[in-house]
Amino acid sequence: MFHWLEQRPFFFAVMLFLTVAFAGFIEIIPDFAKASQPVVGKKPSTILQLAGRQVYIKDSCNACHSQLIRPFKAETDRYGMYSLSGEYAYDRPFLWGSKRTGPDLHRVGNYRTTEWHENHMMDPAAVVPGSIMPKYPHMFTNLADIATAYANASTQKAVFGTPYDQKGMPKLGTWKEAKAQALADAKKIASEMKNQQVKDMVAAGKVPEIVALIAYLNSLK
Amino acid sequence: MQSNAQLEYDYSVVKLFTFATILFGIIGMTIGVIIAFQLAFPELSNLAGEYGTFSRLRPLHTNGVAFGFTLSGIFATWYYVGQRTLKMSLKESKFLMRVAKLHFWLYFITILLAVVTLISGYTTSKEYAELEWPLDLLVVVWWVLWGVAMFGMIGMRRERAIYVSIWYYMSSFLAIAMLYIFNNMEVPTIFWSGDAPSSIMHSISMYSGTNDALVQWWYGHNAVAFVFTTPIIGIIYYFLPKESGQPVFSYKLSVLAFWGLMFVYLWAGGHHLLYSTVPDWMQTMGSAMSVVLILPSWGSAINMLLTMKGEWQQLQTSPLIKFMILASTFYMLSTIEGPIQAIKSVNAIAHFTDWIPGHVHDGTLGWVGFMIIAGLYHMAPRMYKREIYSKKLMDTQFWLQTTGIVLYFTSMWIAGITQGMMWRAYDDYGSLLYSFIDTVEVLHPYYTLRGIGGLFYLTGFFMFAFNMYKTATSGRVLDKEPANASPMA
Numbered sequence: 066m067f068h069w070l071e072q073r074p075f076f077f078a079v080m081l082f083l084t085v086a087f088a089g090f091i092e093i094i095p096d097f098a099k100a101s102q103p104v105v106g107k108k109p110s111t112i113l114q115l116a117g118r119q120v121y122i123k124d125s126c127n128a129c130h131s132q133l134i135r136p137f138k139a140e141t142d143r144y145g146m147y148s149l150s151g152e153y154a155y156d157r158p159f160l161w162g163s164k165r166t167g168p169d170l171h172r173v174g175n176y177r178t179t180e181w182h183e184n185h186m187m188d189p190a191a192v193v194p195g196s197i198m199p200k201y202p203h204m205f206t207n208l209a210d211i212a213t214a215y216a217n218a219s220t221q222k223a224v225f226g227t228p229y230d231q232k233g234m235p236k237l238g239t240w241k242e243a244k245a246q247a248l249a250d251a252k253k254i255a256s257e258m259k260n261q262q263v264k265d266m267v268a269a270g271k272v273p274e275i276v277a278l279i280a281y282l283n284s285l286k
Numbered sequence: 287m288q289s290n291a292q293l294e295y296d297y298s299v300v301k302l303f304t305f306a307t308i309l310f311g312i313i314g315m316t317i318g319v320i321i322a323f324q325l326a327f328p329e330l331s332n333l334a335g336e337y338g339t340f341s342r343l344r345p346l347h348t349n350g351v352a353f354g355f356t357l358s359g360i361f362a363t364w365y366y367v368g369q370r371t372l373k374m375s376l377k378e379s380k381f382l383m384r385v386a387k388l389h390f391w392l393y394f395i396t397i398l399l400a401v402v403t404l405i406s407g408y409t410t411s412k413e414y415a416e417l418e419w420p421l422d423l424l425v426v427v428w429w430v431l432w433g434v435a436m437f438g439m440i441g442m443r444r445e446r447a448i449y450v451s452i453w454y455y456m457s458s459f460l461a462i463a464m465l466y467i468f469n470n471m472e473v474p475t476i477f478w479s480g481d482a483p484s485s486i487m488h489s490i491s492m493y494s495g496t497n498d499a500l501v502q503w504w505y506g507h508n509a510v511a512f513v514f515t516t517p518i519i520g521i522i523y524y525f526l527p528k529e530s531g532q533p534v535f536s537y538k539l540s541v542l543a544f545w546g547l548m549f550v551y552l553w554a555g556g557h558h559l560l561y562s563t564v565p566d567w568m569q570t571m572g573s574a575m576s577v578v579l580i581l582p583s584w585g586s587a588i589n590m591l592l593t594m595k596g597e598w599q600q601l602q603t604s605p606l607i608k609f610m611i612l613a614s615t616f617y618m619l620s621t622i623e624g625p626i627q628a629i630k631s632v633n634a635i636a637h638f639t640d641w642i643p644g645h646v647h648d649g650t651l652g653w654v655g656f657m658i659i660a661g662l663y664h665m666a667p668r669m670y671k672r673e674i675y676s677k678k679l680m681d682t683q684f685w686l687q688t689t690g691i692v693l694y695f696t697s698m699w700i701a702g703i704t705q706g707m708m709w710r711a712y713d714d715y716g717s718l719l720y721s722f723i724d725t726v727e728v729l730h731p732y733y734t735l736r737g738i739g740g741l742f743y744l745t746g747f748f749m750f751a752f753n754m755y756k757t758a759t760s761g762r763v764l765d766k767e768p769a770n771a772s773p774m775a
Binding site: 067068071074077078081082084085086087088089092093101119122123125126127128131133135136137139142143148149150153154155156157158159160161162163164165166167168190193194195196198199200201203207210211212215216217219220221223224225239240243244 | 331342473499
């Protein structure tokens with residue numbers, strides 16, 4: 066049979082494809098409907114938080130930080146309650162990471178503050194002596210992309226039915242409304258910060274990346 | 287092999303891809319060495335503002351070596367091995383020649399664009415699938431072009447049965463096509479932006495949360511399979527018998543190992559998600575199938591080692607044979623190491639630690655890197671019609687790179703297990719013994735050693751580039767094509 070196949074490349078390719086694809090279909094198809102149900106009380110991110118999540122992705126924070134607490138005592142003692150599938154229901158893409166060069170961040174909002182992040186992102190080793198994390202001063206001057214965060218949320222709502230604009234859920238509205246809301250949220254974060262340049266930028270209606278990133282990190286609970 | 291004399295093969299596309307292999311190898315590996323030293327000496331992370339941080343450069347390194355260096359090497363050897371084992375020449379078809387050239391140029395442009403977009407921060411964040419949607423579309427185009435060239439060449443063949451190497455190249459083409467498309471299903475957000483001035487480059491994944499993770503590692507693990515494993519097996523199945531003049535040890539073993547690998551490999555993706563929120567049965571299947579994977583992997587490796595039966599003295603005389611045999615040995619090492627890490631209790635310690643990059647690199651540096659280097663060395667005298675410039679340089683390169691790999695994986699083994707054990711250590715009162723930063727500081731010597739190992743390997747790669755350049759430009763001209771052992775000065 067193998068000799069026969071090897072002389073007929075077309076059938077060979079078909080057999081090959083079926084052999085390879087088989088496992089994938091069995092593994093992926095049955096779970097798809099179930100796994101994406103959100104846990105009770107889970108809300109999608111606000112525009113400002115989404116913009117912060119985009120900053121997290123842009124600078125590949127996930128290259129060194131996981132967002133997945135495994136069900137071991139050593140992990141729940143260190144990071145908090147182990148992660149549940151439903152907590153990730155609105156995450157597109159997922160950000161579990163595969164390497165902990167730095168600590169897990171899935172519940173970092175429970176034990177770090179705006180002020181801590183502000184100091185840490187500017188100079189990690191000043192806050193945690195011995196830290197090998199790079200400094201991110203550019204986040205204090207680069208502007209967060211609120212418009213793309215709005216497009217991100219609208220796409221989630223329109224294509225995937227993520228419950229924005231529903232009772233008790235974050236409001237999306239028009240771009241103008243969303244922009245105003247994001248700026249109001251940014252002002253709250255900036256009021257807890259001490260960097261004057263950041264405060265001035267937010268007062269002038271601009272949102273630096275650091276403000277959005279902190280909004281996102283604070284939402285990880 | 288008699289008809290070889292009449293058939294004149296065309297190496298123009300092979301030469302282009304050979305050039306790309308060396309170029310992207312230098313770029314990807316240099317970035318690798320830089321980011322390795324950044325972990326040992328973090329000040330190095332802040333020399334180029336936002337464009338020089340570890341986090342921006344890391345995707346550039348992985349994409350550069352996987353889709354720059356390795357894929358170029360695969361394409362270069364494909365257009366060489368394909369023509370020869372199918373007994374056809376690209377000269378015979380204007381159409382296929384055009385397809386192959388277009389394949390190269392679109393590929394080359396995509397990788398250059400990948401460098402620019404990744405360093406600017408355009409990334410989907412999914413590992414080894416970081417490229418944003420416009421680039422993904424380009425990838426699909428040249429991947430299809432490769433398929434057209436492949437099946438076109440197979441259609442024109444004079445040899446009735448297709449050789450083992452071709453099976454493996456074919457598997458790579460088919461599997462990556464499927465995996466890449468499904469994992470990169472993404473929705474560009476610009477279409478729902480209303481009047482917001484949003485970025486055209488941005489997209490979000492079709493899948494969310496746990497499902498996204500599942501699809502990602504179904505892809506991620508098998509990108510390893512069908513970029514770093516199967517085509518490289520295809521390469522060794524052609525070049526080792528050719529260079530040594532020995533027939534492949536066993537046809538039956540080739541068949542068994544091939545179909546076994548094809549059937550088992552995709553199951554193993556689940557071992558990246560042990561103790562995550564993916565269903566238990568999938569984790570267990572991933573774990574079990576990873577152990578089963580030892581059989582077909584070692585099947586190929588043993589088949590290659592036994593091909594040298596009775597001819598082991600060639601290891602003394604030819605550094606090229608040394609590259610291939612050590613590559614095969616590293617393949618055995620990493621395919622026993624992987625299954626060990628996939629056992630749940632071991633994974634509990636190993637996951638998230640530096641043992642994982644350690645494992646990846648004994649495979650990529652030792653197996654993938656060495657086989658591509660060996661393949662290109664073997665091709666050089668045939669396509670440039672010149673003797674290899676320096677045997678001594680090749681030998682020095684071999685030992686330098688081997689030392690580099692050993693430094694790399696031993697330091698990462700120690701680093702990974704140390705870190706994994708420290709994370710879970712408790713004192714007598716039931717409190718965690720170490721804060722996270724303790725487990726970072728302890729790694730400094732190992733990160734330094736790893737950087738040095740990488741530097742050795744990179745230096746060896748520059749020697750390779752120099753040797754290839756000199757071969758092409760000033761090696762002694764050959765009057766006829768060498769049959770087996772590649773001539774070297």
